[in-house]
Amino acid sequence: MKLTKIVLKDYNQFKDVEIDLTYPKGHRKEGQPLDKVCIIGQSGSGKTSLLRLIKWFISLQREIGKNTELPLPENSNSVQIDFRFFDLNYRVSNVDQEPFLDHKWFSGENREAFFQKLKDYYQEIKPLLYNFPTEILIKDTPPVIGERSTLDELERIKEKKAYLDKLELGHTIDFSADDEWQLQTWDYVLRNIFEHRAEELYKKKEIADIELQNIKKEEKSKLKKEKTEEYKRWAKQNPDPLKKLADECLDPLLLSLGLRTKIEIDLNTILNLRFIQLQTAAGRDVPREFWSTGTRQLVKTVIPLYMLNPKNAVVLVDEPELSLYPDMQKSIIDMYVKLAPESQFFFATHSPIIASSFEPWEIVELKFDEEQAYVSRDLHYEGENHVDNYKYFPEYLRWDSILERIFELEEEGGKKRQQALEKLAEVEIRLRKLKKEKKLDSPEGKKLVEEFKNLGQKVDWDFE
Amino acid sequence: MRKIDKSKILSTEYKKWADKLDRDKAEHPHDSRSYYYDVFMNLLHCQKGVCAYTEMFLCNPALLEENNWKKGGYIKEKPECLGELEHFDPALKRDRYWQWGNLFVIASKINKRKGRKEVDDILKPDAPHYNPFELLEYNEKYHIFIPHTGIEDEEKRERIRRMIEVLHLNFDFVRRERRKFLKGISRLEDFQQPEEVDRFFTAYEMTVSVTRE
Numbered sequence: 001m002k003l004t005k006i007v008l009k010d011y012n013q014f015k016d017v018e019i020d021l022t023y024p025k026g027h028r029k030e031g032q033p034l035d036k037v038c039i040i041g042q043s044g045s046g047k048t049s050l051l052r053l054i055k056w057f058i059s060l061q062r063e064i065g066k067n068t069e070l071p072l073p074e075n076s077n078s079v080q081i082d083f084r085f086f087d088l089n090y091r092v093s094n095v096d097q098e099p100f101l102d103h104k105w106f107s108g109e110n111r112e113a114f115f116q117k118l119k120d121y122y123q124e125i126k127p128l129l130y131n132f133p134t135e136i137l138i139k140d141t142p143p144v145i146g147e148r149s150t151l152d153e154l155e156r157i158k159e160k161k162a163y164l165d166k167l168e169l170g171h172t173i174d175f176s177a178d179d180e181w182q183l184q185t186w187d188y189v190l191r192n193i194f195e196h197r198a199e200e201l202y203k204k205k206e207i208a209d210i211e212l213q214n215i216k217k218e219e220k221s222k223l224k225k226e227k228t229e230e231y232k233r234w235a236k237q238n239p240d241p242l243k244k245l246a247d248e249c250l251d252p253l254l255l256s257l258g259l260r261t262k263i264e265i266d267l268n269t270i271l272n273l274r275f276i277q278l279q280t281a282a283g284r285d286v287p288r289e290f291w292s293t294g295t296r297q298l299v300k301t302v303i304p305l306y307m308l309n310p311k312n313a314v315v316l317v318d319e320p321e322l323s324l325y326p327d328m329q330k331s332i333i334d335m336y337v338k339l340a341p342e343s344q345f346f347f348a349t350h351s352p353i354i355a356s357s358f359e360p361w362e363i364v365e366l367k368f369d370e371e372q373a374y375v376s377r378d379l380h381y382e383g384e385n386h387v388d389n390y391k392y393f394p395e396y397l398r399w400d401s402i403l404e405r406i407f408e409l410e411e412e413g414g415k416k417r418q419q420a421l422e423k424l425a426e427v428e429i430r431l432r433k434l435k436k437e438k439k440l441d442s443p444e445g446k447k448l449v450e451e452f453k454n455l456g457q458k459v460d461w462d463f464e
Numbered sequence: 465m466r467k468i469d470k471s472k473i474l475s476t477e478y479k480k481w482a483d484k485l486d487r488d489k490a491e492h493p494h495d496s497r498s499y500y501y502d503v504f505m506n507l508l509h510c511q512k513g514v515c516a517y518t519e520m521f522l523c524n525p526a527l528l529e530e531n532n533w534k535k536g537g538y539i540k541e542k543p544e545c546l547g548e549l550e551h552f553d554p555a556l557k558r559d560r561y562w563q564w565g566n567l568f569v570i571a572s573k574i575n576k577r578k579g580r581k582e583v584d585d586i587l588k589p590d591a592p593h594y595n596p597f598e599l600l601e602y603n604e605k606y607h608i609f610i611p612h613t614g615i616e617d618e619e620k621r622e623r624i625r626r627m628i629e630v631l632h633l634n635f636d637f638v639r640r641e642r643r644k645f646l647k648g649i650s651r652l653e654d655f656q657q658p659e660e661v662d663r664f665f666t667a668y669e670m671t672v673s674v675t676r677e
Contacts, residue, residue, distance in 0.1 A: 464643075
């Protein structure tokens with residue numbers, strides 16, 4: 001499912017805003033939904049509101065076709081969202097009509113085909129929405145509810161399997177939900193890892209238990225050999241999904257943070273049956289409460305995308321730059337997109353480095369009107385929406401140029417820098433004149449050279 | 465900041481109205497928008513389509529040709545130009561809102577920042593005594609205007625410095641635009657005849673004069 005257009009007649013601070021989410025004319029993907037969208041705008045301009053609206057819209061899909069009453073998103077009177085599900089186009093809208101009943105709201109090329117496809121899609125339990133709000137950093141990962149022994153936890157995983165198999169949680173992976181739901185979400189995301197881990201522990205326990213059996217030594221030895229062989233066969237046929245996650249996804253990212261995923265099972269704690277554990281490069285465990293916020297941000301967003309391999313999903317990431325050093329921000333967008341290349345991403349950001357990963361038509365800039373009352377979309381093209389008519393190309397700009405052109409930051413530095421530059425400009429002109437008069441060696445000349453040197457160093461000789 | 469000649473009145477209906485208000489010693493109506501674009505476009509015509517202070521580009525020259533005025537007024541209701549109407553001396557705004565001599569069109573960003581700061585006529589672009597080449601110097605490497613180093617009177621230099629700040633002649637955003645524009649012109653001049661300069665005239669002229677030296 002990919003969104004192609006959002007029309008906000010009346011929603012929060014938006015009034016008569018139309019956001020085209022397709023590639024412009026002249027693009028090789030002309031008319032197709034954008035693969036990724038970067039929402040920027042001043043604080044309070046509605047970036048997060050827009051993400052919430054998209055989340056609401058995707059949640060709505062569960063109700064479509066059921067002829068039930070549909071609640072509107074908060075502070076919304078009139079909205080329309082066009083979208084494409086596989087190759088069919090649809091619209092959900094309550095513009096110019098009485099709201100609430102989905103048969104009025106919903107229109108499209110082939111309703112029955114859509115309902116069927118949606119049903120089939122859900123049968124695969126493929127989540128349609130991944131929501132990573134900023135709260136993801138604050139909340140514990142995942143919340144640990146109650147203390148249990150390892151054996152209890154193994155039982156829980158066994159019991160959970162049947163439950164998770166039926167769970168409709170697959171509709172949304174939403175980290176804005178409450179703690180209980182988050183626990184279930186992580187159970188769902190990491191189920192392959194924990195089920196594999198539980199199986200491995202059972203098999204190892206089975207081998208260890210042979211020692212306790214009241215049988216002859218030779219028989220014990222034979223049985224142990226058989227079970228060990230059986231375990232080895234099983235291990236070969238069922239590669240550890242945690243090792244795969246570590247090798248293919250997490251560890252390359254954690255490397256720059258001096259960390260790696262802990263693969264070994266620790267029988268003294270249930271933590272390795274609850275979440276991923278990390279170690280330093282030297283092999284020392286790093287308890288979860290000591291993870292940096294940047295580490296949490298990375299681990300929590302990357303794992304669901306890697307483990308569930310989304311297809312045709314919508315992925316919302318609010319402020320992907322949170323707690324990440326600039327160097328890491330450079331590559332994070334490409335990394336997310338690679339994890340779910342067939343999905344549509346919406347990022348809301350304040351970072352020029354994040355914005356540099358986008359084509360110009362993928363930028364949605366929200367801007368207040370002069371009275372600061374309503375928000376509209378600031379278009380970055382003139383005339384027709386054609387690739388040739390765009391003004392700024394973030395991928396080709398320097399970070400400071402992005403701040404200036406896209407984020408409209410008017411100053412290049414603080415007040416002191418400005419004053420120093422003005423003084424430098426004057427000192428240099430005076431020096432030029434003295435040079436012409438061959439008076440650079442005069443006391444005045446020497447004083448000015450000294451002043452020039454001092455000021456130049458302060459502004460890092462960067463002023464032209 | 466180039467010298468501006470505001471003697472060419474094309475919006476004659478506005479001028480008649482404003483003169484009558486002055487003759488009658490009547491207070492200028494703030495909320496009247498009847499002559500807004502007549503004044504706005506006439507000013508831009510006198511300013512050659514650029515911001516009166518920073519010389520940033522505001523308007524397509526075709527919209528400023530004299531055939532756009534008919535019967536003493538500008539022909540279009542809402543011409544597509546950037547900029548805002550500005551009162552050089554904000555103290556005159558209350559009683560003499562539409563006084564031609566106090567009005568300019570400037571870039572919106574500058575108008576927002578200038579606000580109600582007190583002004584000094586020493587750098588008023590249409591003042592008879594104003595001559596940018598005597599009062600200002602331009603450092604073409606830093607793209608910064610400074611008080612002319614030939615002026616020895618430190619008090620006068622300080623007055624000029626203050627007005628450079630009030631009018632935002634060296635504001636980072638303006639400086640960057642100016643630098644890029646002049647850089648572009650200079651690069652193009654390596655390969656083709658110089659294009660007609662349509663903004664940042666003063667900085668351009670001062671840069672050219674330094675280069676020729």
